[in-house]
Amino acid sequence: MLSVLRTIWEVFLHAFRKRVTIQFPEEKPRLPPRYRGRIILSRDPDGGERCVACYLCAVACPVDCIALQATEDSTGRRYPEFFRINFSRCIFCGFCEEACPTYAIQLIPDFYMSEYKRQNLVYEKEDLLISGPGKYEGYNYWKVAGVKIGGKDKGEAEREAPPVDLQSLLP
Amino acid sequence: MNGLYQLAVVFGVLVVALTIAAGLIWLERRLLALWQDRYGPNRVGPFGLFQVLADMIKIFTKEDWTAPFADKATFILAPAIIVVTVLLSFAVVPFAPGIVVADLDIGLLFFLGMSSLGVYSVVLAGWSSDNKYSLLGGMRAAAQMLSYEVFMGLSLMGVVVLAGSFSLTAIVEAQRNLWFVVPQFLGFLLFMIAGIAETRRLPFDLPEAESELIAGYHAEYSGMKFGMFFVGEYLGIILISSMITVLFFGGWLGPVLPGIVWFLIKVFFFIAFFILLRAALPRPRFDQLMSWGWKVMLPLTLANVLVTGALVLAFA
Numbered sequence: 203m204l205s206v207l208r209t210i211w212e213v214f215l216h217a218f219r220k221r222v223t224i225q226f227p228e229e230k231p232r233l234p235p236r237y238r239g240r241i242i243l244s245r246d247p248d249g250g251e252r253c254v255a256c257y258l259c260a261v262a263c264p265v266d267c268i269a270l271q272a273t274e275d276s277t278g279r280r281y282p283e284f285f286r287i288n289f290s291r292c293i294f295c296g297f298c299e300e301a302c303p304t305y306a307i308q309l310i311p312d313f314y315m316s317e318y319k320r321q322n323l324v325y326e327k328e329d330l331l332i333s334g335p336g337k338y339e340g341y342n343y344w345k346v347a348g349v350k351i352g353g354k355d356k357g358e359a360e361r362e363a364p365p366v367d368l369q370s371l372l373p
Numbered sequence: 374m375n376g377l378y379q380l381a382v383v384f385g386v387l388v389v390a391l392t393i394a395a396g397l398i399w400l401e402r403r404l405l406a407l408w409q410d411r412y413g414p415n416r417v418g419p420f421g422l423f424q425v426l427a428d429m430i431k432i433f434t435k436e437d438w439t440a441p442f443a444d445k446a447t448f449i450l451a452p453a454i455i456v457v458t459v460l461l462s463f464a465v466v467p468f469a470p471g472i473v474v475a476d477l478d479i480g481l482l483f484f485l486g487m488s489s490l491g492v493y494s495v496v497l498a499g500w501s502s503d504n505k506y507s508l509l510g511g512m513r514a515a516a517q518m519l520s521y522e523v524f525m526g527l528s529l530m531g532v533v534v535l536a537g538s539f540s541l542t543a544i545v546e547a548q549r550n551l552w553f554v555v556p557q558f559l560g561f562l563l564f565m566i567a568g569i570a571e572t573r574r575l576p577f578d579l580p581e582a583e584s585e586l587i588a589g590y591h592a593e594y595s596g597m598k599f600g601m602f603f604v605g606e607y608l609g610i611i612l613i614s615s616m617i618t619v620l621f622f623g624g625w626l627g628p629v630l631p632g633i634v635w636f637l638i639k640v641f642f643f644i645a646f647f648i649l650l651r652a653a654l655p656r657p658r659f660d661q662l663m664s665w666g667w668k669v670m671l672p673l674t675l676a677n678v679l680v681t682g683a684l685v686l687a688f689a
């Protein structure tokens with residue numbers, strides 16, 4: 203019985219505590235750098251699109267909100283023809299970022315995405331692409347991948363040995 | 374002239390009671406937030422007061438769905454019963470000298486009778502919904518209200534003995550020298566606990582217990598029919614607070630300020646206390662609730678009546 207009275211009193215004392223609410227539009231919350239918010243597509247340090255249109259993010263996405271179409275430029279470099287994220291479906295789980303082999307897709311600390319029309323929440327590639335490398339400064343997928351594209355032959359990637367000549371492998 | 378005045382009082386009481394009941398939605402959310410280190414609704418209008426209007430518009434425009442498997446007539450009737458019975462009880466509450474709809478000689482009995490009728494609303498709602506959770510909620514409500522009603526009435530007998538009348542106006546007048554909360558402190562505690570149980574407020578909200586019964590007896594209700602249960606609940610809080618004020622805290626009596634202001638101050642104090650209880654206390658188990666009612670509350674009430682009666686006889 204006494205503990206009940208004490209509970210009532212202590213809850214009453216909460217009336218004089220500091221409020222924990224952050225009054226959002228006037229007062230901005232501090233978001234940690236790895237906060238999972240709006241999704242962006244980043245670029246290489248030298249400005250090329252990082253995304254290689256491998257569809258891994260679209261497959262990983264639990265709500266199927268990523269749609270893209272792969273294509274190739276004349277040098278053999280793969281890139282998405284279109285890349286569409288429906289943010290009215292996205293649950294900001296970050297699986298796409300984890301699945302991405304090239305650090306192209308990234309979630310950033312920004313959630314101010316209210317719209318009056320649902321259609322406006324569908325972001326196209328122009329809306330998603332940013333001009334910098336995002337969270338991973340020096341990374342350049344095409345420089346470390348052992349794939350041949352225009353201007354870079356097999357064996358010329360960083361930390362890649364030249365391909366073995368099969369003819370010379372004979373015993 | 375007299376008839377017009379009576380009419381004005383009737384409408385005044387109706388309008389004020391319903392307005393306060395609607396405003397309580399806002400007040401409760403703000404107060405709960407206050408005790409949980411939050412702000413509560415503070416965006417719509419000054420202090421978020423127009424939240425009430427927004428909520429009203431919302432609830433009036435919501436789909437008013439009647440479950441196809443429900444017993445239609447009863448299903449629709451049930452929410453009305455609770456509002457009607459509680460509003461009828463307001464007829465006997467003396468707000469200030471002269472401001473009372475019907476100053477019955479047996480006002481107290483009328484109030485007790487009406488609050489007993491209120492249980493039909495909940496039971497019928499639970500039964501007509503044809504849903505096992507609703508039915509469980511309705512049965513719990515019936516059991517809870519029956520057992521708490523027993524000592525609700527008895528806990529007031531001390532007051533009646535002291536005042537020598539069942540008329541609420543006479544009871545208030547009898548407190549000119551001393552509020553009944555002093556000689557009847559036990560009665561006050563018992564009545565308050567019974568009152569909370571009667572209005573099915575937390576911590577005694579077992580009939581709706583969201584965590585076990587979804588929403589209990591009003592699980593199948595939506596739109597304004599659901600709103601009626603809500604209005605009924607808030608009206609119930611106002612009613613019980615008014616009754617506590619009238620019976621134990623001298624009603625409109627108080628220095629300087631006019632009677633109606635004193636009445637409202639006291640009523641709002643108790644309403645805030647009810648909300649504080651909701652913020653602070655967890656819900657007991659159902660068997661705990663029942664054994665409390667029958668094994669602790671009832672004997673205490675009977676002892677209270679006995680001792681009060683004996684003392685009044687001895688000193689009269």
Ligand code: SF4
Nearest residue numbers: 263292293295296298
């Ligand atoms: S964050 Fe999750 S839901 Fe959103 S696009 Fe990426 S995988 Fe899909």
Ligand code: SF4
Nearest residue numbers: 253254256257259302
């Ligand atoms: S964003 Fe990453 S995972 Fe998605 S298609 Fe492009 S490279 Fe693949």
